[in-house]
Amino acid sequence: MPAPQHRLRFAPSPTGYLHVGGARTALFNWLFVKKFGGQFLLRIEDTDKARSTDESTRAIYDGLGWLGLQWDGEVVYQGGNLERHRADALRLLDNGTAYRCFCTQAELAERRAAAEATNEAFKYDRRCDRLDSAEIAQRLAADMPFVVRFRVPEGSTQWVDLVHDEIAFPNKDIEDFIVLRTDGTPIYNLAVVSDDIAMAITLVMRGDDHISNTPKQILLYRALGRALPQFAHLPMIHGLDGKKLSKRHGATAVGDYQHLGILPGAMLNFLALLGWSPGNDVEVMTMDQMIELFDPAGLQKKAAIFDPKKLEWMNGQYLNLTPADELFARVAPAMEAAGLATPTELDARREWFVALLDLLKVRARTIDDVIRQATPYFRGVIEYDPDAEAKQWKDRPATAELLVHVRDSLAALDRWEPAAMEEALRALAERLGFGEKAGKLFQPLRVALTGLAASPGIFDVLVMLGRDRSLSRLDAAVAHLRITV
RNA sequence: GGCGGUAUCGUCUAGGGGACUAGGACACGGCCCUCUCAAGGCUGGAACACGGGUUCGAAUCCCGUUACCGCUACCA
Numbered sequence: 001m002p003a004p005q006h007r008l009r010f011a012p013s014p015t016g017y018l019h020v021g022g023a024r025t026a027l028f029n030w031l032f033v034k035k036f037g038g039q040f041l042l043r044i045e046d047t048d049k050a051r052s053t054d055e056s057t058r059a060i061y062d063g064l065g066w067l068g069l070q071w072d073g074e075v076v077y078q079g080g081n082l083e084r085h086r087a088d089a090l091r092l093l094d095n096g097t098a099y100r101c102f103c104t105q106a107e108l109a110e111r112r113a114a115a116e117a118t119n120e121a122f123k124y125d126r127r128c129d130r131l132d133s134a135e136i137a138q139r140l141a142a143d144m145p146f147v148v149r150f151r152v153p154e155g156s157t158q159w160v161d162l163v164h165d166e167i168a169f170p171n172k173d174i175e176d177f178i179v180l181r182t183d184g185t186p187i188y189n190l191a192v193v194s195d196d197i198a199m200a201i202t203l204v205m206r207g208d209d210h211i212s213n214t215p216k217q218i219l220l221y222r223a224l225g226r227a228l229p230q231f232a233h234l235p236m237i238h239g240l241d242g243k244k245l246s247k248r249h250g251a252t253a254v255g256d257y258q259h260l261g262i263l264p265g266a267m268l269n270f271l272a273l274l275g276w277s278p279g280n281d282v283e284v285m286t287m288d289q290m291i292e293l294f295d296p297a298g299l300q301k302k303a304a305i306f307d308p309k310k311l312e313w314m315n316g317q318y319l320n321l322t323p324a325d326e327l328f329a330r331v332a333p334a335m336e337a338a339g340l341a342t343p344t345e346l347d348a349r350r351e352w353f354v355a356l357l358d359l360l361k362v363r364a365r366t367i368d369d370v371i372r373q374a375t376p377y378f379r380g381v382i383e384y385d386p387d388a389e390a391k392q393w394k395d396r397p398a399t400a401e402l403l404v405h406v407r408d409s410l411a412a413l414d415r416w417e418p419a420a421m422e423e424a425l426r427a428l429a430e431r432l433g434f435g436e437k438a439g440k441l442f443q444p445l446r447v448a449l450t451g452l453a454a455s456p457g458i459f460d461v462l463v464m465l466g467r468d469r470s471l472s473r474l475d476a477a478v479a480h481l482r483i484t485v
Numbered sequence: 486g487g488c489g490g491u492a493u494c495g496u497c498u499a500g501g502g503g504a505c506u507a508g509g510a511c512a513c514g515g516c517c518c519u520c521u522c523a524a525g526g527c528u529g530g531a532a533c534a535c536g537g538g539u540u541c542g543a544a545u546c547c548c549g550u551u552a553c554c555g556c557u558a559c560c561a
Contacts, residue, residue: 011561012561013560013561015560015561045561047560047561048560048561050560051560051561052561101559104559105558105559108558108559109558112558116486119486119487120486120487121486121487121488121557122487122557123487123557147559164490164491167489167490168489169488169489170488173487173488173489173557174488175557178558178559180559181559182559183559185559187558187559187560187561188560188561189561191561192561207555208489208490208491208554208555209554209555209556210555210556210561211489211490211555211556212488212489212490212555212556212557213556213561215489233490235490235491235554236554236555238554240495240496242553242554243554244554244555270497273497273498273510274497275497276498277497277498277499279498279499279500280499280509281498281499281508281509281510282509283497283498283509283510283511284510300497300498301490301491301492302490302491302492302554303490303491303553303554303555304496304497304498305496305497306496306497307496307497307511307512309496309511309512310496310497310510310511310512311511312511313510313511313512314511316523316524320523320524362523362524363522363523363524364523365523373522388521392521425520437520438520439519439520439521440520441520442520442521443520443521445520446520446521452521452522453521453522454521454522454523455521455522456521456522456523457520457521458520458521459520
């Protein structure tokens with residue numbers, strides 16, 4: 001009772017970075033395989049030599065690696081299959097489903113322009129298909145360059161799409177497309193079909209910008225005498241303005257989000273919700289749940305708009321849900337990049353740092369937020385945020401005096417622990433006539449300790465800073481308040 | 486222009502003839518909690534593109550219109 005062996009592939013062209021749209025396509029392919037069994041293959045479509053770069057290929061590996069979307073088996077480089085592509089094109093010529101076309105690009109461009117001028121739809125007029133064999137032989141003998149064109153048959157081409165149900169194209173609207181260039185290299189549609197056949201792909205799941213390629217590819221499968229795979233066309237991802245996601249929408253590469261401090265799990269979860277819903281109001285899922293719940297029937301037909309705000313929210317959820325100890329590995333490199341501490345230094349006081357992470361992660365949405373908030377705990381001298389000073393240190397002489405009292409109360413403590421601190425400080429607030437409003441004490445203290453108006457609970461801050469540093473920061477704040485009038 | 490696709494709150498979506506005075510989430514506002522900021526809880530405003538059918542009954546089915554998107558290369 002072997003499960004049907006699904007074979008899916010993600011086939012990006014290495015001409016830019018791994019886009020969030022591409023990442024989502026990869027994710028759905030991956031989810032399908034994890035859910036229903038089979039193989040998730042990776043094919044780099046590098047036949048456009050002019051635009052393909054090694055750097056882009058690296059970006060694809062890095063992006064997929066960061067997201068944890070591991071593919072099965074060896075990577076296939078389309079450029080390595082040129083001979084087979086050519087052989088398939090020649091097979092088409094042999095079995096009469098394609099013909100040689102001697103029209104030059106210049107001629108074609110001219111005719112296209114002429115058609116556009118009269119507002120007509122341009123379609124290749126098949127003139128080279130009407131050449132008789134003697135003429136063809138003569139041109140061949142004269143070494144005239146030619147392309148191989150596929151002869152689109154009569155009728156209509158349709159398929160049952162996994163997300164769109166039935167889609168049909170009248171063949172009369174499809175022109176006799178080129179499959180092999182004059183230099184003998186294959187055109188996209190041929191290369192894809194040749195490779196998908198060779199890789200025994202059973203389900204082609206890709207962006208719906210490929211819908212109009214699909215009838216051509218189906219025609220190619222038939223002409224090559226091969227069984228069709230299934231097709232699933234995923235909706236596009238658009239920017240906030242409803243247009244196709246592009247550079248001017250800001251961060252669109254997966255790597256951008258990695259560097260912005262987004263967790264891969266959050267990215268995946270967010271992407272999964274763009275164009276798919278598990279139903280039942282489920283949103284935040286573990287990877288296992290996502291696999292368990294994945295169902296192509298829940299795939300959306302409509303393009304989705306990428307909302308960075310919701311991604312951040314999702315990331316906040318993940319930050320909150322991830323144990324601080326696990327976060328360590330992701331935060332440590334960012335700490336080093338920010339110049340706050342090296343991973344070695346952090347490791348030396350791992351327990352302390354994990355405790356700090358526990359306090360910070362709940363109020364952060366990105367790793368960058370965590371780093372920002374962690375800063376006061378790593379600097380010898382802190383900066384006072386002007387807004388915080390303005391708000392909490394209004395009356396500077398009085399604040400200085402207040403902080404001296406606070407310092408004395410804290411310095412008098414036997415043990416440096418929250419309960420004792422709270423008791424002492426609340427008693428002090430009482431003595432100073434603040435009554436229940438101990439916040440009047442805590443807030444100026446917070447600024448003295450962190451330089452900021454917002455932080456974790458004040459006793460947690462005191463504990464994380466430790467006795468000596470807390471007291472010296474109070475001294476520094478008092479000095480600062482007295483000097484700068 | 487031609488062909489194809491799509492159409493539920495600002496955004497992501499639930500919904501697959503009656504359960505819909507249309508549910509959840511993000512964002513926005515209010516309240517609670519509270520030493521601040523978050524988190525959390527409660528709460529408010531906010532949508533079935535339009536027009537025809539089909540039906541006892543349409544967000545759900547059909548047709549048309551409109552809008553938007555994609556393709557229209559010897560790019561992928």
